Amino acid sequence: MTAAVSSRPTRASARPDLRLILGIILVLASILGVWFTVQAARTTAPAYVATRTIVPGEAVTADVVRSVEVSLGGLSESYLSTADVESGLVATRTIEVGELVPVAAVGSADAARTTRVVVRSAVDVPASVAAGTVVEVWAAPQRERGVYDAPRILVADATVVSVARDESMIGGGAAQLELVIPRSDVAAALTAMSDQSALSVVPVAGAGS
Numbered sequence: 001m002t003a004a005v006s007s008r009p010t011r012a013s014a015r016p017d018l019r020l021i022l023g024i025i026l027v028l029a030s031i032l033g034v035w036f037t038v039q040a041a042r043t044t045a046p047a048y049v050a051t052r053t054i055v056p057g058e059a060v061t062a063d064v065v066r067s068v069e070v071s072l073g074g075l076s077e078s079y080l081s082t083a084d085v086e087s088g089l090v091a092t093r094t095i096e097v098g099e100l101v102p103v104a105a106v107g108s109a110d111a112a113r114t115t116r117v118v119v120r121s122a123v124d125v126p127a128s129v130a131a132g133t134v135v136e137v138w139a140a141p142q143r144e145r146g147v148y149d150a151p152r153i154l155v156a157d158a159t160v161v162s163v164a165r166d167e168s169m170i171g172g173g174a175a176q177l178e179l180v181i182p183r184s185d186v187a188a189a190l191t192a193m194s195d196q197s198a199l200s201v202v203p204v205a206g207a208g209s
Contacts, residue, residue, distance in 0.1 A: 044069040045071075046068070047067070047068055047081075048065040048081075048085060048100070048101045049099065050095045050096065050098065051064055052064060052131075053096055053130075053131045055180050056090075056091050056114050057114040057115065057180050060080070060089045060090060060106050062085060065101055070100065079100055079101060079102055089107060090112050092112075094159055096132065113182060115181065116161060116178055116179065116180055117181055117186065118179075120174065121199055121201040124174060130163060131161060131163075134158070134203070134204045135159075135177075135202060136153055136203075136204055137189070138153055139192040139197040140152075148198050154189060155179075155182070155188075158180060158201075159180040161177075163176075177201055
């Protein structure tokens with residue numbers, strides 16, 4: 001007697017393969033990520049680059065900057081725009097030639113805390129001293145003709161605008177420098193110049209053009 005074997009037909013599972021779906025989602029996300037990265041790299045915005053060294057207190061105008069198209073991504077608001085250049089701003093720090101001009105490096109002319117003076121250094125300054133160099137101004141008060149007290153720092157943080165060297169003096173050259181100094185140091189600087197103190201301009205350690 002042969003026993004009847006009962007068998008049920010196997011039903012295909014109606015549940016989708018979650019691993020397959022997850023894999024598809026990851027592939028699509030990767031493709032979209034690459035696409036957005038490429039699009040962002042292709043997107044440029046106008047910014048401004050310094051065409052020469054701009055010193056603190058100097059007006060930032062079309063004469064000293066030029067417009068360039070650069071890819072800044074989300075940083076576009078951190079750099080100078082056309083509206084900024086036309087609004088009468090001044091540099092609040094030295095901006096090097098070729099540098100993209102950040103908004104943080106400019107400010108209102110009315111709020112400027114610096115001014116310019118012309119100082120004659122009793123001795124020549126190093127060849128490395130040029131526009132943009134940070135220097136100290138030292139003063140040796142004159143006690144009597146040809147006799148001076150020990151020098152002291154008159155201005156601890158000045159920025160060179162221009163240098164005119166005079167090599168014709170006997171015993172060593174001298175130099176005349178236009179400097180940007182804090183307004184708080186103006187009175188002391190003018191007093192030292194008027195009482196014929198011997199002034200010397202020296203670069204701050206590690207500073208150069």
